[in-house]
Amino acid sequence: MVQSSSNQGSSKPEVKGDLKYDSKVIQKIVGIALSDIKGLLTVNGGFFSNIADKIVNSDDVTSGVNVEVGKKQVAVDIEIVAEYGVDITKLYDQIKQKIQEKVKEMTGLDTVEVNVTVVDIKTKEQHEKDSVSLQDRITGAASDTKDKITDQKDKVQDKAEEKKKESKESRVK
Structure with a gap:
């Protein structure tokens, strides 16, 4: 009897x-990876993006991150605002390292190029002041207006209570 050792049924x-990967995925990986780098105040999304951020609060981490995605490689271009006093060459090295690490870890793709343009430097205080959006200002103004109206309402109620007490006092002594 001859035995056959065929694996046809078991393979x-x-x-x-x-x-x-869609470019948006790589942009998000890069944007989130950059969010905790000390000395990097923001990634600049360009004029129209910056105007939009001034009007409405935005958490779009892809703003200002441009990528080219191939089958095995990624190239990244970003514009940044650096914190005044920070060694920008060290900041650039941290940015490259973080992007390369996270893209490789999450996708297996190699980052072959990271181009960073420093478009501005600011103090943290100046950046925070500049980052206040129109939405924040309107919300603040509405809150202030509400507080003033509440104060006026309380004053009117106090006056009404006083008048009510006066009218209940006996007119005859």
Whole structure:
């Protein structure tokens, strides 16, 4: 009797396919990775993005992050605002390292290029002041107005209570 050692019944067919990343995914990875780098105040999204951020609060981490995504590699271009007094060359090295690390860790893609343009430097205080949006200002103004109206309402109620007490006092002595 001859035994056959065929694995036809037990082998699984190879599944074919392709894994691709939309540029938005890489932009988010980069944007989130940069969020905790000391000395990096913001990634600059350009004129219209900055105007939009001035009007409404935005948590868009992809703003100002441009990427080119290939099958095995990624190239990144960003414009930043650095904190005054920080060694910008060290900041650049940290940015490159963090981007390379996170992109590789999450996607397996190699970062082959990171281009950083420093478009401004500011103190933390100046950056925070400049980051206040129109939405924040309107919210603050509405809160102030509400407080003033509440104060006026309380004064009117106090006066009304006084008048009520006076009218209850006996007119005849």
